[in-house]
Amino acid sequence: MGLFAASDAGFAGAPPAPLLCLQRYYGVQPVLETDHWFARLGQGQRLPYDDGRKKTFAQALAEPDLQDMFSLPYRRGPTTAIHSENDDPGRVRVDSLFKFTYGSNRAALRRVEFLGQKILVHSRIVGPLARVEERLRVLVAAHPELRQTILPLGGAFTRRKIAGTDRTSAHSYGIALDINPKRSDYWRWRHGQDLRPQSDRTPAQAIVDAFEQEGFIWGGRWYHFDTMHFEYRPELLDPSCSVPAELH
Numbered sequence: 198m199g200l201f202a203a204s205d206a207g208f209a210g211a212p213p214a215p216l217l218c219l220q221r222y223y224g225v226q227p228v229l230e231t232d233h234w235f236a237r238l239g240q241g242q243r244l245p246y247d248d249g250r251k252k253t254f255a256q257a258l259a260e261p262d263l264q265d266m267f268s269l270p271y272r273r274g275p276t277t278a279i280h281s282e283n284d285d286p287g288r289v290r291v292d293s294l295f296k297f298t299y300g301s302n303r304a305a306l307r308r309v310e311f312l313g314q315k316i317l318v319h320s321r322i323v324g325p326l327a328r329v330e331e332r333l334r335v336l337v338a339a340h341p342e343l344r345q346t347i348l349p350l351g352g353a354f355t356r357r358k359i360a361g362t363d364r365t366s367a368h369s370y371g372i373a374l375d376i377n378p379k380r381s382d383y384w385r386w387r388h389g390q391d392l393r394p395q396s397d398r399t400p401a402q403a404i405v406d407a408f409e410q411e412g413f414i415w416g417g418r419w420y421h422f423d424t425m426h427f428e429y430r431p432e433l434l435d436p437s438c439s440v441p442a443e444l445h
């Protein structure tokens with residue numbers, strides 16, 4: 198499958214693997230037009246898979262194409278501090294893709310209970326989130342001290358921009374959940390300092406694993422860390438979606 202992830206123009210075979218994953222997880226339709234791949238959103242707008250521009254990280258954050266969303270691999274495993282500047286897999290989001298899939302209609306939101314706390318989330322993540330909750334319920338039963346790392350939750354759906362930016366937060370789509378902010382670390386609170394992965398201000402490995410196993414990425418894996426933040430991004434956790442390293 199990596200064969201299909203070749204960069205784009207001039208290859209008229211199957212769609213690139215990441216684009217197939219966006220079809221699977223975001224409901225877009227891959228289309229090939231004049232040797233370039235696009236994702237069609239419903240009947241209307243289409244987004245280029247690769248806009249052909251070479252970008253700095255700041256430019257990729259501000260004006261990403263779909264391929265840019267996959268340019269940094271998301272790595273599971275032991276929680277460690279990230280020292281590589283801008284190693285923020287998942288922070289690049291094509292806003293119109295998320296708008297298409299998750300919309301801005303409050304009717305798509307559902308009120309659910311998560312470990313006893315009521316939150317609002319998008320209907321599309323109710324299933325995966327319930328599976329995370331079940332994993333955490335078992336975990337907390339065995340390790341009651343972990344409960345206070347998670348609860349009270351910081352929240353889920355809320356319409357807002359990312360702090361200090363003009364970009365829409367994943368919370369605005371109802372696909373992100375913050376665990377207890379008082380037991381968390383955020384890079385804006387700790388300028389110029391590294392995340393301290395083993396401190397009591399970062400969640401236990403088993404908590405991170407529970408979310409990742411169900412398609413949620415963790416903000417503690419970012420150079421710009423946000424350890425309370427979990428976000429439904431199955432395309433970054435499904436190995437079949439990644440672009441082979443040599444093509445980055």
Ligand SMILES: [Zn+2]
Nearest residue numbers: 373374375426
């Ligand atoms: Zn958050």
